[in-house]
Amino acid sequence: MKDFKDNTRERSDKEVLRRLISYMKPFKKEFIIIFILLIIGLSVQLIPPLLIGLTVDTVASEVLLRNEKITYIITINVIFIVSLVIGNTVQYIQSVMLQKVGQKTVVNLRDEVFNHIENLSIGQINQVPVGKLVTRVTNDTNAISEMYTNIALNLVRNFLSVIGILVILFIINVKMTLILLIVMPFLLLATYLFRRFSRASYRRVRANVSEVNAFLSENLSGIKVTQIFNQEDKKIKEFNERSTKLKKSYLQEIMVFGIYRPIVYALSMVGSVIILWVGYQEVLAAVITAGFLFSYFMYVGDFFQPIQQLAEQFNSLQNAFASAEKIFDVLDTKPDIVDDPDAIEIKSFTGSIEFKDVWFQYIPDEWVLRNVSFKVNPGDTVAFVGATGSGKTTILSLIVRNYEIQKGQILIDGIDIRKIKRSSLRKHIGQMLQDVFLFSGTILDNITLRDDSITKEEVIAASEYVGANTFIDKLPDGYDHVVLERGNNFSSGQRQLISFARALVYKPSLMILDEATANIDSETEELIQESLEKMMNISTMLIVAHRLSTIQHSDKIIVMQKGEIKEEGSHQELLKQKGLYYNLYKLQYDDQETL
């Protein structure tokens, strides 16, 4: 199954091969040298059996004198040693070169895949489990790496080797070689069956690896929930099921190989026995010498091994192709939100925003926003309230163009956001999202997001402004305090404050805040409340609020219900209307009273 629904095109092997070769192009010179070394190595490797045959004939010769025999044998031995040294040296140089260029090629590919994934829209990323994307960048690129550094060359080597040996066999004795070829149909049949079964078993392995990765990444992220709800045993069982399935598919794959190899071995034995028998007759009939029969026998031994390897390597090549196909699926998935060719760069916003009859749906025919229109004046703070699922967060996502609207227009400073480069748009919008994501690194890294142009002084100033310094200063390493993956060593309130500082250092012209629904201790809540009130004075601000106390002082409150704007006005005005807002407020107020 394709990872991305909108990318369902099948690719031919030819196309995949052409694309894989295109990644080798920057290293064309190196690959040509490697190929030349391969030919030299192969030619040298074909010499020894011939030399051994010559030695046998020399020893058995009745014509040569003893001294002449010794001279011949020494010469043959020297050639033998020289060819071994040349063969091994060439092979060493060739494999070092191949590893280097192969790895470089794959680094380029891996970077390209990661870059591409980074540029896909949130909607597209949401289609695919993270674990699968990890598999694309790691396992699949590894399979391709294996192809560049090992399989492809050995495939060529074995192919040329089979041809080379066959030619030599025919030169030595045509009759024996034609008889030897009797085993070929059986060999081809075994190879055909092997390829069929091994391909199917490999597909299963790959699908199961992907499953395990996806399960792992999802469940490691959600481990807290698993533990809170005592679901460990269930999850362990589920993991074990997937893991066992993977083991089974691996065993099946090994079994296919385990059957094929002995079959090839048995056929090569049959071939050798036939050759010994026929060869013996030929020697008796003085058609060939005993030495040449010996050489012939050795070549036959070398003939079957590359055929068996060819089948296996061809299989690995298919696997690399399957991985390449998956990778190309990712690379060919066009980001569904791209900059308009005429999109402009904006230096700064005054911060006025207008939604004009905006309609939006995540899934066809399920409108999440209907005919939403509102205006925000520069510098104003506008809050969105409403029941859960009413579309508040969606409005914020649309402003930063995480998704494309289906109808209407969103204008910032009178310019349609589709006409503004996304990077430029996001540069001027400080986003403080519900689930604050902290990367592993230090607090400083998390506030600057490793942007070297932001100084530590700016970071400290922003943190002091939002009040994050109250807890950062208490940490032993202050701003260099290590943040664990996802910021697990900080409370949700602290993470929220770090995210405020992160948004502020970028000096945004517009800030959007999706208030955390998670419980925050009252001390931190007070801090957040204070810093929010301060931030409201810096720039235009849009807030999705769950605690109505947060937004009482905002210039406008927009009340949403089922994707539509139902009420609009200041806190006091809305209270007077005694409508939805009044009810919401009363509900929260009563709750607090009872607490």
Ligand SMILES: Nc1ncnc2c1ncn2[C@@H]1O[C@H](COP(=O)(O)OP(=O)(O)OP(=O)(O)O)[C@@H](O)[C@H]1O
């Ligand atoms: N990525 C998504 N794909 C499909 N539907 C989505 C997606 N995100 C949100 N929705 C749906 O869109 C609707 C509005 O969601 P949204 O998150 O905007 O609500 P909200 O008012 O912010 O809710 P809350 O107060 O719980 O944060 C919901 O019905 C939700 O199920």
